[in-house]
Amino acid sequence: MMSRRFLWPLLALLGALIVALLSSGDASDEEGRHDTVSLIASESGVGAGELSALRADARRVEVGENVEEDVIAGRIRFAKREQGALAQQARVSIVEVGGFGALAMGMEEFDASSRAAESDGSFLFRSLDPGKFFRISAWAPGHALFRTAPLRPGRSVEVSLSPALLVTGTVVDSVGNAAGGVKVTLRNMRKDGVPGPTETDMHGAFSFESPGPGKYDLSAVGAGGTVQLEGIELKEGMQPLRLVLGGDLSVTARVRGPDGLPLVGAHVVVERAVASGQGKDHFQLVARARGEAAVAKFFDIPTGAWLCRASHPGLGVATRRVHVTNSPGGVEVSLQLLPAASLKAKVVDDAGGAVSEFPVNLHEDPGEFKEGFPVVRGAVTDADGFVRWDDLPPGSFLLAPPAASGRPDYRVVGIDRDHEKGHPHGEKEDERRTDSRSPLASTLRVQLQAGELREVQWALSGHTRMSVRVLRAGQPVVGAPLTLVRQDPGRRGTWSELPFHVPETGQQGESLLPPWRPGVATLQIDAGGFPAVFDVTVRSGGDWENLELPLGSLVGRIDGAEAPLDSVRINVALEASRGIAPRQSHEFFPNKDGAFGIIDLARGRYSVEITSPGRVSWEMEQLNHDGAGPIDLGLIDLPQAGALVGQVLGIVPVEKGFFAIRLVRLIGLDGRVQGVRDLPGDGVFRFNQVPPGPYSLEVLIDGEVAINRMIEIPAGGDPLRLELQR
Known part of the structure; x- marks a missing residue:
């Protein structure tokens, strides 16, 4: 006989295959909800505990009458005395249920996808795929996030929210001092609505709303160390929590002022020495310089490279690199704060013209880094080409434009470091900064003194500006928006906009591209038709390049007697092309007489869908266009459905x-x-x-x-x- 160990996975796989082949599974009354819950649980491979929780959730949702098959409608319900005030603050989201997705939804995920409900707590989601499952999530202040069991479109639901459990507490270090700036995290992988991490205030206090009583994991991470509690019981009427940080001493930072004396109260930060600095996983610990010696101590820090940074109002920032090891007593670092410096730069192109609305980066060299400068400050030039940074520490800085991806160009920073150190790859002199072929040609190294206000002119001599003219059938296109784009690495057919401003076309169809390294720039033009994409070869000399929009088009007419024209939507999607164009779709509308003409279609394969509420949609797939002339779709009827x-x-x-x-x-x-x-x-x-x-x-x-x-x-x-x- 087959053991249960192998039987349950086999049954789960069988259930998933049946669902995929037959597209089964909506939920209506309590029995129907149990059917759907069991099916999804089998498909996701969850255990009996999670399945029981889903069934309990199903009982908190009242499924009402049928609605349109691509719609889920509903209402968030509170106690009668709370309905008016809370309904106006309620939020709701909808998420498609994947075959093997996580069961729990945290508040951070909900906040990113939610929207406000109507003033009476009602909500409506349209244009859903009737063959797929969805889960509705609802939340209101003081209440726990709640998700429905998986359901298909075509139903209305009412969701009841229950009050959240308020949890409070304080965090102290190993000697009992209040620990401010500590990251406190609550975890329970099986509960929806677990709040995101919170930070303690200057008194070490924290609070958050948990989704209800139960067992949770609680952790706190700060300069004073860490603490982790597993399986802590949260319940109504419990006393405030008290968390005590602990761990081995990792970093001791001593902060001095301009006079060399200890600077008590300085703000000290230890953070990961990563170039991006502010990513999602950026890890940062904060402490204050205390005592007569103005010492800040950090405990239980993982080994590796870190940045230690100190600041104080009116003074600059001091940054040093530290390497944390497992040695007893940790490592010590001394930081001296001097009067802050300021840098104002005017950015000009290779012809001396001001460069406006252009992103630039100021890289700080804290010393002892072999991999480049890990501290970067970004800014954008104003209308006159100026950019300014204040509260800078004295030291060495590098002004550099971003890479073609729009991100900081750390490759250039590395070359600059080798150049300044007399590396064999370059000379000590500034010859490489004046050679337009050198990567350093568009960079400027600046040495700031304490308290200095420095003004410089920064020429992007390694970049060039190309002028383009957009034409359609030989005639200039006026007022067309232009965007620099880039294909996403590893994601065929998907593209992202770059953070470089390109002015729309003028009276002669002309536009001036931002400074660009010689090479290829990809430009998207939205001139009222289907967005056209061009590869522009940027070269020195400032030559013009004419960009002729493709002449392909789609024409037709909607029968106005069959459908109200103000509700008609025409969606054209590029499925594949022989050029560089990204796969994208665009929505168009017919004229008042029902006629439509969609222009600027390049060679490729398209799909067309024309829809109107209450009408049978019109579709055409595998439409191959040569990009050279019109294709007439004729008179299109949208009969009543x-x-x-x-x-x-x-x-x-x-x-x-x-x-x-x-x-x-x-x-x-x-x-x-x-x-x-x-x-x-x-x-x-x-x-x-x-x-x-x-x-x-x-x-x-x-x-x-x-x-x-x-x-x-x-x-x-x-x-x-x-x-x-x-």
């Missing part, structure tokens, strides 16, 4: 803990499946936006055809209503 509402009687409820495959299929006379709906416990199903005409209606129970009936769906008006007996 029909609808079908039915109920299958005699459905036997499914026992809890089990699921069954129960489907309704609508098949055209040509054998094509028009739609598939799962059959919930009450036997009610609905098809919307269906082309009118004859169909074969099949009801499948556990993979077998239980009912087969020929029907005729009328156009518009009331839906066809059926009652079927098994």
Whole structure:
């Protein structure tokens, strides 16, 4: 006999395959919700505990009447006395359920995807795929985040929110001093609505709203060390928590002022020595210089390279590199703060013209770094080409433009370091900075003194500015927006905009590109038609380059008698091209007389979809365009769509803990499946936006055809209503 160890994974895989092949699974009443929950649980490979939690969640959702098949509507419900005030602050989100996605949703994930509900707590999500599962998440101040069980579009729901549990506490170091700036994190992988990390205030206090009583993991990380508590019980009426940091001493920072004396109260930070500095995983510890010796101590820091930085109001910032090891007593670093310096630079191109709205980076060299300068400050030039940095420490800096990707150019920084140290790759003199072919040609090294206000002119002599002229059939295109883009590495067909400003075209179709290293720049032009993409070869000399928009177009007319023209949407998508164009889609609208003309289509394969609410959509796939002339789609009718509402009687409820495959299929006379709906416990199903005409209606129970009936769906008006007996 097969052991349970192998049986359950096999059953889970079988369930996932059945779902993928037959597109099963919506939820309606409590039995139907249990069916869906069990199915998704099997598909995701969750255990009995998670499955019980999903079923409990299902009981907190009331599933109402049918709505349009691509819609999920609902309302967030509170206690009667709270409904008005809280509903106005409630937020809601929707997430498609993946086959093997995580069960829990944290507040950070919810905040990133949520939107405000209506003032009465209602919400509506449209244009959803009827064949997929979704989960609705809802939250309001003082209440715990709640997610529904997976459900398909075509239903309305009401969600009840329960109050959150307020947890408070303080964090102290090993000697009992209040620990400010400590990162406190609560974790529970099985609960929705766990808040993101919070920081203690200057008194070491923290608070957060947990999604309810239960066992959680709690951790605190700060300059005074770390503490981790596993399986801590949070409950109503509990006393404030007290967390004590601990660990071995890792870094001792001594801070001195301009006079060389200890500078008490200085702000000291230890952070990862990474070039990007502010990424999602950026790790930073904060402390104050205390005592007569103005010492800041950091405990339990992982080994590796770190930056230690000190600051104080009115003084500059001092940064040093430290390498933390496991040696007893850790490492010591001395930081002296001097009067802050300022740097004002005017950025000009190789012709001496001011460069406006251009991103630049100021790299600081804290010394002892072999891999380049890890401290960078970004800014953008103003309309006159000026940029300014204040509160700088005295020392060596490098002004450098970003790389072609828009990110800081650390390659140039590394070359500059080798150059300044007399590395064999370059001479000590400034010859490489005046040679336009050198990577250092567009950089400027500046040495700042304490308290100095330095003004410099910075010439981007290693970059050049290209002028382009946008034409359509030989005529200039005026007012067209231009954007520099870049193909995302490792993601074919996806592109990102670069942070370089390109002015829109003038009266002669002209535009001046921002300073660019000689090479290739990819330019996207949106001139009212389909966005066109060009590779522009940037070369010295400032020559003009004419960019002729492609002459391909799509023309046609929407029959206004068949559809209200103000609601018609025309979506054109580029599926594949022989050029460099990204895969993208664009939405267009017909004129008042129903005519439309979509221009600037390059050679490639397109798909076209024309939609209007309550109408049968018009689609054309695999449309190959040569990019040289018009393709006439003719007169397009959007006839009224029909609808079908039915109920299958005699459905036997499914026992809890089990699921069954129960489907309704609508098949055209040509054998094509028009739609598939799962059959919930009450036997009610609905098809919307269906082309009118004859169909074969099949009801499948556990993979077998239980009912087969020929029907005729009328156009518009009331839906066809059926009652079927098994």
